[in-house]
Amino acid sequence: MQENKNIVVEQSGLFGNLGLGNKFNIPDNYVIYFEKEQNKELSLYIRRNYQMLKSKFAASDLNFIYFPLISSSSTNIQELISYYFPQLNYYLIHEKVIEHFNEKMLSQIFNNFQDEINFISDKNEYVPAQIKSEELLNLLDFKSNINSGLLFFKYDKGVIGVSDYFYSNSNHDYDLFFDEAIKHIVTDNWVDYSLGDNMLASFLPLEELTEQLDEDAKEVVQELENKLADLKDSGQLLFLIPVLKDILNKQSEKIDFNSISKMEIDYQNKIQLPYFKKEVEMSHLTKAIYFLFLKHPEGINLKELGNYKKELLTLYKSVSNQLDYDKMAKSIDDVINLETKAIYTHLSRIKSAFYKIMDASFAKYYIVSGSGEEERVVLFNTKDIIWNNFERFTPDML
Numbered sequence: 001m002q003e004n005k006n007i008v009v010e011q012s013g014l015f016g017n018l019g020l021g022n023k024f025n026i027p028d029n030y031v032i033y034f035e036k037e038q039n040k041e042l043s044l045y046i047r048r049n050y051q052m053l054k055s056k057f058a059a060s061d062l063n064f065i066y067f068p069l070i071s072s073s074s075t076n077i078q079e080l081i082s083y084y085f086p087q088l089n090y091y092l093i094h095e096k097v098i099e100h101f102n103e104k105m106l107s108q109i110f111n112n113f114q115d116e117i118n119f120i121s122d123k124n125e126y127v128p129a130q131i132k133s134e135e136l137l138n139l140l141d142f143k144s145n146i147n148s149g150l151l152f153f154k155y156d157k158g159v160i161g162v163s164d165y166f167y168s169n170s171n172h173d174y175d176l177f178f179d180e181a182i183k184h185i186v187t188d189n190w191v192d193y194s195l196g197d198n199m200l201a202s203f204l205p206l207e208e209l210t211e212q213l214d215e216d217a218k219e220v221v222q223e224l225e226n227k228l229a230d231l232k233d234s235g236q237l238l239f240l241i242p243v244l245k246d247i248l249n250k251q252s253e254k255i256d257f258n259s260i261s262k263m264e265i266d267y268q269n270k271i272q273l274p275y276f277k278k279e280v281e282m283s284h285l286t287k288a289i290y291f292l293f294l295k296h297p298e299g300i301n302l303k304e305l306g307n308y309k310k311e312l313l314t315l316y317k318s319v320s321n322q323l324d325y326d327k328m329a330k331s332i333d334d335v336i337n338l339e340t341k342a343i344y345t346h347l348s349r350i351k352s353a354f355y356k357i358m359d360a361s362f363a364k365y366y367i368v369s370g371s372g373e374e375e376r377v378v379l380f381n382t383k384d385i386i387w388n389n390f391e392r393f394t395p396d397m398l
Contacts, residue, residue, distance in 0.1 A: 136238060
């Protein structure tokens with residue numbers, strides 16, 4: 001434990017990885033006020049100076065969270081759950097998540113309304129209720145001796161409480177406490193972090209090893225990321241995380257988060273992911289190209305794509321409703337000719353088709369991986385494909 005005038009700090013082993021994927025961990029810019037034991041004076045100071053504190057933390061790129069004043073937003077939780085947790089679709093568990101989340105938010109709205117009435121009606125006599133932090137602290141495996149204060153996740157996780165020095169020497173000026181807390185989180189804590197192993201490779205750029213998304217897919221992904229950002233910025237994520245953890249723990253025998261959905265190709269050549277309850281939509285030519293890669297799990301070097309011309313044309317005829325053979329043959333010629341770059345457009349469309357309906361952490365197993373003219377391969381185990389389009393073609397017939 002480190003005591004620094006007005007604050008006391010414990011570099012705590014808060015369990016930040018909640019097993020919900022990186023995008024649903026507690027954001028590292030969160031600073032959350034908590035109470036194991038009620039601290040009426042500190043909580044009242046926050047309540048009376050909330051907007052000022054929000055702005056002060058925001059100036060240091062931190063998001064200050066005070067549970068009683070978390071506001072509701074119009075974020076579509078169902079859309080986010082379906083996209084980032086497609087496994088929940090199969091057992092309709094996403095409906096339970098949404099139901100429980102809405103119950104929590106309605107309770108929060110009601111409590112906020114009551115609290116606001118009490119606060120406005122008599123600010124001088126107003127006493128805040130104890131902050132209900134137990135659920136969050138249990139999720140974080142909280143083991144600190146500090147009974148009220150701030151949880152922070154920037155650079156290194158920890159807990160900040162009010163020091164004995166503060167109570168004896170500061171005239172209870174909580175501005176001093178918060179100023180010193182922010183300084184520790186963004187300055188002192190960074191120095192400790194930068195000197196440790198955590199810095200190794202932290203800022204290496206991520207290399208994009210597949211084609212870029214098309215504009216439609218970029219728009220879909222960006223819109224979902226914006227909605228998730230709104231959920232985080234509002235603090236509502238802290239109501240969703242416990243719901244997800246509770247339901248997933250109860251359904252652990254049904255849900256395997258280390259698995260992805262099998263694939264079914266039906267008699268109409270529709271690509272279905274039954275475990276995720278999703279269909280992957282592609283144009284006929286793009287789908288034929290995708291089927292070619294599925295048929296060759298060993299991978300295909302794009303420089304040798306001409307060797308697959310006959311096979312690709314057969315696939316295209318099987319999935320297409322076109323009757324103009326010459327036009328279809330011309331399209332295949334364009335695809336196998338790397339100078340036209342048509343193949344890269346279709347690989348981008350394949351990637352985009354999956355990214356539109358699921359997060360990249362799942363989509364990466366289904367898309368055609370690789371870059372440039374090197375060998376391209378689908379990571380998905382093709383043994384897990386059920387071909388129900390045998391009346392028109394099967395891979396063994398080609």
